[in-house]
Amino acid sequence: MTAATTTSTTAPPTSGRTEAQEIHFKSNRNAKIRMYIGLAALVIWGLAPFYWMVVTAFRDVGYTFDTSPWPTHVTLDNFRTAFSTGRGNHFGAALVHSVIIGVVTTVVAMLVGVFASYALARLNFPGKYVVLGVILGSSMFPGVALVTPLFQLFTNLGWRDGANYQALIIPNISFALPLTIYTLTAFLAEMPWELEESARIDGCTPGQAFRKIMLPLAAPGLFTTAILAFIASWNEFLLASQFSTAQTQTVTVAIAQFTGSQPHQEPYTAVMAAGTIVTVPLIIMVLIFQRAIVSGLTAGGVKG
Amino acid sequence: MSAVAQSTQGSTKKSPPTKKPKGLNDAQRRQGLLLVLPTLAFLAAVILYPLVRAVFDSFKKDEGLDPATGLFVQGGSAGVSNYTHWLLQQCGNVDCPPGTLGAQFYSAFWVTLFFTVVSVVVEIGLGMWFAMIMNRDFKGRGLVRAAILVPWAIPTAVTAKLWFFIFAFDGIANKLLGFVGIPAQLWTSDPTAAKFAIIIADVWKTTPFMALLILAGLQLIPGDVYEAAQIDGATKWQTFVRITLPLVKVPLMVAVLFRTLDVLRIYDLPAILTNGGGGTTSLSMLVIDQIRQGGFNNASALSTIIFLLIAIVAFLFIRFGGADVIQRPPTSKKKDDDAPTRGQAAQVGNPVAANATSTGA
Incomplete structure (x- = not known):
């Protein structure tokens, strides 16, 4: 170009x-x-x-530190190594766990957040800016401050072993929900709400006006927000590294703890293969929806 | 929080004039509160409860052997000893011996601050440059936008592993340095190189986000302002300092605020890339190390200290730094000029910044 x-x-x-x-x-x-x-x-x-x-x-493990800038010694072995469970790595299972945790976190955050966003974008009620402040404060909350109290709580509840996905999903809500509300509020505030009134005047019921007119208009904003929430959950590491068990280990934790065939030899090429698998779906999503994501990322932050 | 409370003063009395009858307004109030209730309940459960419990626990003694005296300590009230343990380096009645976690507090504090200042300053400069390049007309906008979103989308854990590979002793970073005659560095253990390894990886990952926020701010500046400046004979530097900077100040400060808070709680990068090597243990890592040693109440005190540090920094930014994160209609000047009828919707800073990297880094 x-x-x-x-x-x-x-x-x-x-x-x-x-x-x-x-x-x-x-x-x-x-x-x-x-x-x-x-x-x-x-x-x-x-x-x-x-x-x-x-x-x-894609490079043969024997040529890990090859410096030629283009693909050489191309092989798919690293992907096989990444998925093999022989060395105590469970990358394939971790992918499934991350999808489950990400989807549930996103759905819960969207279901709860969409009501609050609608209220914040459309309605006037006492304490509105207090609520906004609380949500903003929540988004600034350091994740590490959740670890100690929740660690003890989850231990008492018996959630620190077995397939207790809620032990990962609940803390994830703490950052996914504020993120969802901010992005959605900015989107909803920009919508042409006068169309809803026109539809009502033309004889739609409130439900019809919302379903037939507003929902299709809001769909891109809702979708973008969901993508952002999913990416945030998918990328989370700190909480997952503390609360996940063998049955709920996420991909970020799996990649961070990847072990090679020898104890002190870092399996660079296999880790890069695993990293590629984890990243490429996100990047495809980001490329397809790049316009929407950029506007979602910057929504609100700059609208004077 | 108090900044937020201050900015919320008078929100009710300043509500825009409404033609609707009072009954409808009341209905709107009830409806509004009802709709935000589930969110508040969730946040109370996942943030308020842990916060209160951590503060409560931080005043309790940890059971176990006292590292200084070697005696078994029962639980019970600890007073402020968990805080003096970190802040005044006191383990029991003596100073914390070197090598214990308590003795690492100030090194973790300063290195976290160092990461924060250097990363954010570099990101402002680079982000500004990127944003100004992207703000012009050019072909291939899609490619550039894609290139800038890729580092943002990669999970921080993968970023850390990727740079761990790049910074390996036989890795590409040392090879490239070799071309220009710089000797190979021990990027994950040397006290200087390890800190810069973290900063380089962090800057790579998060500058795009900064650039996008600044770019969105730049695009709001009307072109005729620049034309006027050109006619008046302003130099490029004058135009930048007198027009561009003041007009992007709010989005820039919002981005800087979120990035600053983000680096203050940095965990993923130093935990995976250097694992604390070369003195890169951050404050958040110290909490996790303390938890691993079983001192939950002590760890609670430290996480409360981190929370307070972040709250104070956020307050300073919002109160004095012009980071107008909740841009209420009466205070947003540009809206009054450009679009007075935009409605009563609150425009808010986007905390995606906080998640541009994951919660940890």
């Missing part, structure tokens, strides 16, 4: 320009070249480490 555009901007200047025009043209062209150099730096910055992970994931 960069190369192509640069060549088009470096086309030889046609004769017939005055000297002033020529200077203007050149400074403009330099600014453009600088911009594309900056853009190239930005793209390399974001993608190079990720690219290196993917290249290593």
